[in-house]
Amino acid sequence: MATVLSVSGSPSASSRTNRLLRHLDNRLTAQGHEVIPLDVRTIPAEALLGADFRHPAIVEATALFARVDGIVIGTPVYKAAYSGVLKALLDLLPQYALTGKTVLPLATGGTTAHVLAIDYALRPVLSSMGARHIVQGWFTLDKDIAVGEDGGLTVAPAAAEALTQVLDQFSEALGRTPILAAAG
Amino acid sequence: MATVLSVSGSPSASSRTNRLLRHLDNRLTAQGHEVIPLDVRTIPAEALLGADFRHPAIVEATALFARVDGIVIGTPVYKAAYSGVLKALLDLLPQYALTGKTVLPLATGGTTAHVLAIDYALRPVLSSMGARHIVQGWFTLDKDIAVGEDGGLTVAPAAAEALTQVLDQFSEALGRTPILAAAG
Amino acid sequence: MATVLSVSGSPSASSRTNRLLRHLDNRLTAQGHEVIPLDVRTIPAEALLGADFRHPAIVEATALFARVDGIVIGTPVYKAAYSGVLKALLDLLPQYALTGKTVLPLATGGTTAHVLAIDYALRPVLSSMGARHIVQGWFTLDKDIAVGEDGGLTVAPAAAEALTQVLDQFSEALGRTPILAAAG
Amino acid sequence: MATVLSVSGSPSASSRTNRLLRHLDNRLTAQGHEVIPLDVRTIPAEALLGADFRHPAIVEATALFARVDGIVIGTPVYKAAYSGVLKALLDLLPQYALTGKTVLPLATGGTTAHVLAIDYALRPVLSSMGARHIVQGWFTLDKDIAVGEDGGLTVAPAAAEALTQVLDQFSEALGRTPILAAAG
Numbered sequence: 001m002a003t004v005l006s007v008s009g010s011p012s013a014s015s016r017t018n019r020l021l022r023h024l025d026n027r028l029t030a031q032g033h034e035v036i037p038l039d040v041r042t043i044p045a046e047a048l049l050g051a052d053f054r055h056p057a058i059v060e061a062t063a064l065f066a067r068v069d070g071i072v073i074g075t076p077v078y079k080a081a082y083s084g085v086l087k088a089l090l091d092l093l094p095q096y097a098l099t100g101k102t103v104l105p106l107a108t109g110g111t112t113a114h115v116l117a118i119d120y121a122l123r124p125v126l127s128s129m130g131a132r133h134i135v136q137g138w139f140t141l142d143k144d145i146a147v148g149e150d151g152g153l154t155v156a157p158a159a160a161e162a163l164t165q166v167l168d169q170f171s172e173a174l175g176r177t178p179i180l181a182a183a184g
Numbered sequence: 185m186a187t188v189l190s191v192s193g194s195p196s197a198s199s200r201t202n203r204l205l206r207h208l209d210n211r212l213t214a215q216g217h218e219v220i221p222l223d224v225r226t227i228p229a230e231a232l233l234g235a236d237f238r239h240p241a242i243v244e245a246t247a248l249f250a251r252v253d254g255i256v257i258g259t260p261v262y263k264a265a266y267s268g269v270l271k272a273l274l275d276l277l278p279q280y281a282l283t284g285k286t287v288l289p290l291a292t293g294g295t296t297a298h299v300l301a302i303d304y305a306l307r308p309v310l311s312s313m314g315a316r317h318i319v320q321g322w323f324t325l326d327k328d329i330a331v332g333e334d335g336g337l338t339v340a341p342a343a344a345e346a347l348t349q350v351l352d353q354f355s356e357a358l359g360r361t362p363i364l365a366a367a368g
Numbered sequence: 369m370a371t372v373l374s375v376s377g378s379p380s381a382s383s384r385t386n387r388l389l390r391h392l393d394n395r396l397t398a399q400g401h402e403v404i405p406l407d408v409r410t411i412p413a414e415a416l417l418g419a420d421f422r423h424p425a426i427v428e429a430t431a432l433f434a435r436v437d438g439i440v441i442g443t444p445v446y447k448a449a450y451s452g453v454l455k456a457l458l459d460l461l462p463q464y465a466l467t468g469k470t471v472l473p474l475a476t477g478g479t480t481a482h483v484l485a486i487d488y489a490l491r492p493v494l495s496s497m498g499a500r501h502i503v504q505g506w507f508t509l510d511k512d513i514a515v516g517e518d519g520g521l522t523v524a525p526a527a528a529e530a531l532t533q534v535l536d537q538f539s540e541a542l543g544r545t546p547i548l549a550a551a552g
Numbered sequence: 553m554a555t556v557l558s559v560s561g562s563p564s565a566s567s568r569t570n571r572l573l574r575h576l577d578n579r580l581t582a583q584g585h586e587v588i589p590l591d592v593r594t595i596p597a598e599a600l601l602g603a604d605f606r607h608p609a610i611v612e613a614t615a616l617f618a619r620v621d622g623i624v625i626g627t628p629v630y631k632a633a634y635s636g637v638l639k640a641l642l643d644l645l646p647q648y649a650l651t652g653k654t655v656l657p658l659a660t661g662g663t664t665a666h667v668l669a670i671d672y673a674l675r676p677v678l679s680s681m682g683a684r685h686i687v688q689g690w691f692t693l694d695k696d697i698a699v700g701e702d703g704g705l706t707v708a709p710a711a712a713e714a715l716t717q718v719l720d721q722f723s724e725a726l727g728r729t730p731i732l733a734a735a736g
Contacts, residue, residue: 011603011643045597049637051563078643080484080680081673085601085643088636091563095631115481116448119308120488121633121673127303128632133317133357173317176360195419195459229413233453235379262459264496264668265489269417269459272452275379279447297667300632304672305449305489312448487676495671501685501725541685544728 001032002069002174008039009075009086016145017108021074023153024106024167028072031171036064040089048088058092065093070102070174073126077109077139081121090125099130104170105137106163108145115139133173138166185216186253186358192223193259193270200329201292205258207337208290208351212256215355220248224273232272242276249277254286254358257310261293261323265305274309283314288354289321290347292329299323317357322350369400370437370542376407377443377454384513385476389442391521392474392535396440399539404432408457416456426460433461438470438542441494445477445507449489458493467498472538473505474531476513483507501541506534553584554621554726560591561627561638568697569660573626575705576658576719580624583723588616592641600640610644617645622654622726625678629661629691633673642677651682656722657689658715660697667691685725690718 006025010017018039025035038061040048047055053062065071075082090097105122107114118137126134140163144156155163190209194201202223209219222245224232231239237246249255259266274281289306291298302321310318324347328340339347374393378385386407393403406429408416415423421430433439443450458465473490475482486505494502508531512524523531558577562569570591577587590613592600599607605614617623627634642649657674659666670689678686692715696708707715 011601011640041601041603045601048601049563049593049597049640051593079639079647079677080487081639081677083643084636084638084640086636087631087633087639088563088601091630091636111480113480113483116308116484116488119311119448120304120484120676123307123311124300124303124672125631125633127307127320130320132353133319135317136311136314169316195417195456225417225419229417233379233409233413233416233456235409263455263463263493264671265455265493267459268452268454268456270452271447271449271455272379272417275446275452296663296665299665300668300672303632304492304668308488309447309449484676487679488672491675491679492668492671495675495688498688500721501687503685504679504682537684 001034003034003067004028004036004070004072004174005064005068006035006037006072007074009073009083009089011041011083011085013041015076016142017074017076019147019153020108020140020145020155021072021106023155024072024163027164027167028171033171033174036068038064040085043089048085048092053092061089062093062097065097068101070104070170071098072104072106072170073122074106074108075122077107077114077117080114081117082125087125090129093129096130098126100132102170102173103131103134104166105134107137107139108142109139110142112141135170135173136166138162185218187218187220187251188212188254188256188358189220189222189248189252190256191258193257193267193273195225195267195269197225199260200326201258201260203331203337204292204324204329204339205256205290207339208256208347211348211351212355217355217358220252222248224269227273232269232276237276245273246277246281249281252285254288254354255282256288256290256354257306258290258292259306261291261298261301264298265301266309271309274313277313280314282310284316286354286357287315287318288350289318291321291323292326293323294326296325319354319357320350322346369402371402371435372396372404372438372440372542373432373436374403374405374440375442377441377451377457379409379451379453381409383444384510385442385444387515387521388476388508388513388523389440389474391523392440392531395532395535396539401539401542404436406432408453411457416453416460421460429457430461430465433465436469438472438538439466440472440474440538441490442474442476443490445475445482445485448482449485455493458497461497464498466494468500470538470541471499471502472534473502475505475507476510477507478510480509503538503541504534506530553586555586555619556580556588556622556624556726557616557620558587558589558624559626559638561625561635561641563593563635563637565593567628568694569626569628571699571705572660572692572697572707573624573658575707576624576715579716579719580723585723585726588620590616592637595641600637600644605644613641614645614649617649620653622656622722623650624656624658624722625674626658626660627674629659629666629669632666633669634677639677642681645681648682650678652684654722654725655683655686656718657686659689659691660694661691662694664693687722687725688718690714
């Protein structure tokens with residue numbers, strides 16, 4: 001199957017975005033994909049903000065983006081857009097780092113008023129990086145993501161169903177990537 | 185092969201957008217696709233602006249969108265966005281009229297300063313209508329589209345090459361649509 | 369005081385957008401402004417869609433935009449953006465028809481998920497037309513606008529309070545327009 | 553006169569954005585404003601990326617935003633939008649940190665194709681933070697900013713004239729802020 005990079009763009013260690021992405025990784029793994037998790041906050045801050053493309057952590061992240069077939073990009077919505085931390089990582093990648101890639105954009109936030117941030121803010125950035133196919137994304141309300149005492153995650157039924165659907169569309173689009181590569 | 189609706193959203197009969205789309209139709213036809221041209225300005229004005237979903241011209245346009253596999257959407261850029269005429273047609277279609285469809289967004293304009301109108305203005309609207317795959321689009325400068333005395337169209341070499349590339353990516357994505365439909 | 373053009377961009381005669389704008393006109397009038405209502409749907413359809421800048425109805429609308437100090441722009445949200453009908457009118461105005469003007473953007477819609485359409489879709493268009501000051505806008509939910517048997521309009525308390533606030537900020541910004549004009 | 557915070561959102565010490573903003577500060581100072589320069593890259597990286605609102609550097613930046621009347625926000629355009637570093641700072645400010653403020657958005661970049669990033673990407677974020685008045689901004693091409701051997705900066709004539717104009721409109725809007733504050 002395909003290789004997927006699952007990028008969480010939250011600056012917070014305890015964030016719902018991070019937990020949600022790791023939760024979704026399981027479904028992709030169960031579908032036979034190899035999933036590589038990447039929490040942007042684990043990249044050294046001075047590497048992200050130093051505008052140094054040769055920093056080992058940036059070289060490593062760039063190589064990860066280059067070798068995978070698909071990328072899940074998850075971000076909390078702050079100030080009606082994606083997080084600055086996530087954008088700081090994208091800024092350090094080559095202009096066309098997403099060429100040929102299939103991308104699933106996801107967001108979390110406190111209010112449905114921010115739903116359009118995926119399509120009006122995040123998607124244009126991903127498109128400018130040459131993404132081949134940005135599938136339909138999903139915005140999950142914070143209140144629909146519950147963390148149990150054991151650290152386990154529960155997603156409210158309607159949100160869980162929607163997430164399953166966009167994940168499956170992403171997985172299906174990934175399945176067609178090799179055909180594209182052969183024809184391209 | 186696939187069936188493609190090629191929609192020109194210019195209000196002007198002599199527009200470069202219209203001529204460019206009809207020119208590109210030839211390439212899609214040569215690739216074996218059935219192409220149905222639709223110039224929005226040929227739809228009766230009172231149907232487009234009357235908010236009457238039952239007007240025969242709107243019923244017919246809706247049926248066209250429903251039956252095709254792919255859609256080319258071309259628009260001139262006015263006031264940093266797509267044309268009002270094009271949006272008036274989209275407003276009359278069902279909310280999810282693009283579900284399962286492959287879409288190629290194209291724009292023409294007088295200045296490169298408006299290039300981002302495709303990704304920041306047109307693409308979010310197409311995404312809200314449920315498009316399955318909106319491939320990379322292209323913005324062509326008016327000055328790169330020349331109309332000969334015989335009405336024939338010549339596109340400047342660099343622009344022609346870019347248009348060929350996005351058309352071929354669209355055509356390739358269309359070729360994978362039946363696989364999706366079968367699996368979906 | 370100031371002269372204000374109050375533009376409703378709904379294609380529907382019975383729309384909540386139209387009623388809401390006419391309702392808000394009263395408050396502006398009570399504050400001493402001269403308010404000129406303009407429902408885009410009353411402009412002949414063939415004038416709006418015909419790309420004919422010399423049509424008498426377009427010449428008249430252009431003159432109205434030119435002579436006022438401030439403009440209220442109200443639109444229903446369709447397909448995650450402003451209405452095509454409204455954009456068709458804006459397309460026919462001069463590129464810098466809003467130079468020196470104070471503008472209040474308003475929207476109505478069925479879901480809070482479309483709140484960002486004002487700032488991500490409508491505001492960039494108004495900005496491209498040279499608006500001097502686009503004040504904070506407001507998105508009103510359809511369900512918060514009730515029409516009585518006598519045609520009277522009732523706005524839910526929280527929405528009414530927010531609308532009063534943006535109207536007053538608009539009115540205040542208008543009050544400073546002559547100072548700008550003198551200094552400009 | 554007014555107090556202005558002049559924020560440069562470039563991660564690079566040698567960036568044209570930084571130099572341009574410091575150059576423009578002179579004009580604002582000459583007009584009688586008190587100008588406080590802030591280069592985002594001088595804020596400790598771990599403060600910007602650590603999601604720690606109580607970090608002394610963040611507390612200090614928040615206090616700066618709170619005490620000024622006006623804010624110049626300058627950013628390089630990367631991947632068709634503002635820099636991640638700038639957004640990381642904005643993410644750490646209160647949701648309505650720009651309430652009552654007058655804001656001048658500026659951008660620099662290598663191609664005119666990115667001009668719309670100001671209005672489609674940066675302006676919606678500033679608007680979501682409650683800005684009272686975001687004046688018309690300006691996008692300056694990198695090639696129009698020349699750095700002399702002595703570190704002095706020269707801006708190409710047409711760009712310099714446009715920058716002077718938006719600065720003066722900003723300065724004028726600032727002059728009206730106290731009136732607003734008194735009336736508000």
